[in-house]
Amino acid sequence: MTPSYVLALDQGTTSSRAVLFDHQGRLCRIAQQEFTQHYPKPGWVEHDANEIWTTQKQVTEQVLRDHGVSARQVVAIGITNQRETTVIWDRTTGEPIANALVWQDKRTAPLCEELRERGLEDQVREKTGLVIDSYFSATKIRWMLDHIDRARERAERGELLFGTMDTWLMWKATGGQRHVTDYTNAGRTMLFDIRELAWDEELLRELDIPAAMLPDVLPCSADFGTWTIDGVDIPIAGVAGDQHAALFGQACFEPGTAKNTYGTGCFMLMNTGEELCYSKNGLISTLAWGPDGKVNYALEGSIFIAGAAVQWLRDGLKLIQSASETEALARQAGEAQEVYVVPAFVGLGAPYWDMYARGAIFGLTRDTGAPELVRATLQSLAYQTRDVLEAMQEDSGLTLQTLKVDGGAVANNYLMQFQADILGVEVERPEVIESTAWGAACLAGMHVGIWSLETIAEVRRVEKRFAPHMDDTARASLYAGWQKAVKRTLGWLHE
Ligand SMILES: Nc1ncnc2c1ncn2[C@@H]1O[C@H](COP(=O)(O)OP(=O)(O)O)[C@@H](O)[C@H]1O
């Protein structure tokens, strides 16, 4: 019998990936292409949506070619993506009206402040589960409508469409036939009521955004249209924001189970079941997934800069040539040196939500060199995760036994061991660290009837467990140093 496959498109912040899984759920091949990051001004981050589509299309064709698979053998496509990143395009020409504003972009911070001053915080939290922050799509849409020539009048005439990257890719893949998204991506716009599973008219009015721009919202496993590859119509059958897809792919189906994904940013999500749980400690509430119209909720700690700090070591400081060198360098760092890097390059996300914090390095001495800076940068990922875990345990009343991890940076054994040490919790790395792509593939495979929840749990295998070894005094002292460092970066731009 000819083998069949599910194809996952993983449209991340720094690269477009296509990942091929066989019928048994085994990862067969990955194709990946980085694309350009545009930083036109401090705090601004943009992507060219056309480049995103082109790279995504190229890696899709490449993965099939490299593995010798024909389009006819692909039974379904799942899409997962960097969330919140906002593109607006012309419905007739399909041309974006400007570069996409990336989730990290901070240009709408003053608008967010204005919304807070107008007293919208409680309404936003109650309906969307979010805090008012430039991170989410709503103020990015509003900024484009206000600043791009004729955008508002065109949007009001129904000529412009908004989408996150899933929506954009599906619009392109279906030749402009479908303008759709899924619950989880819609839930990150700050315009979607996650209790009602519907766009919220009042928030749209408050932000002055025409409803006609918005995509239709479907469950995560659904009929999202077809992509015709080599003359074959392949169903796009699963869609979820990358962090939600990873939670699903890591089989976090039970309330209290959690995963942390170490990519450009770091995103820790804990399943809270069918009940929407609001945070008192700086986390956000979000939709976990909803394959068939019934949804699960999650608490999320969004950390804006994680692997991106490692990229800064490579591209900004030129201390390394590739991310993988950081592991050996960190091990060379002097034991006695206590250096802290707070990578608040675009402010701080959970649990601080400070758009005006900026990065800093503390504890430098004459002996500080590249190994110490590299180690402190890696450690900053682990400390930020601890900040989030503390909040999560407090909110949920649960004590986490094991942290499931995935994403590009978990290949780093130094980082994983330090993570276990600083949390005092076991860290569990699966064989397939592409949980995001796997989650999207599963959502698609479930819709076309080849997989079930049981398959997902069965396929997942642990590659390595990192047990905490650090003694309590050392852990407490290092973490206290981190907290002191963070405090000094807060509100930096305002002061
Ligand atoms: N061995 C490593 N040690 C530390 N960081 C790494 C390592 N390998 C990759 N990274 C970081 O992980 C990120 C890539 O992870 P990935 O999951 O592909 O991210 P994204 O989906 O956000 O594009 C990059 O920011 C990179 O710097």
Ligand SMILES: O=P(O)(O)OC[C@H](O)CO
């Ligand atoms: O592309 P990643 O993996 O850094 O994920 C980005 C997040 O979805 C932003 O919310």
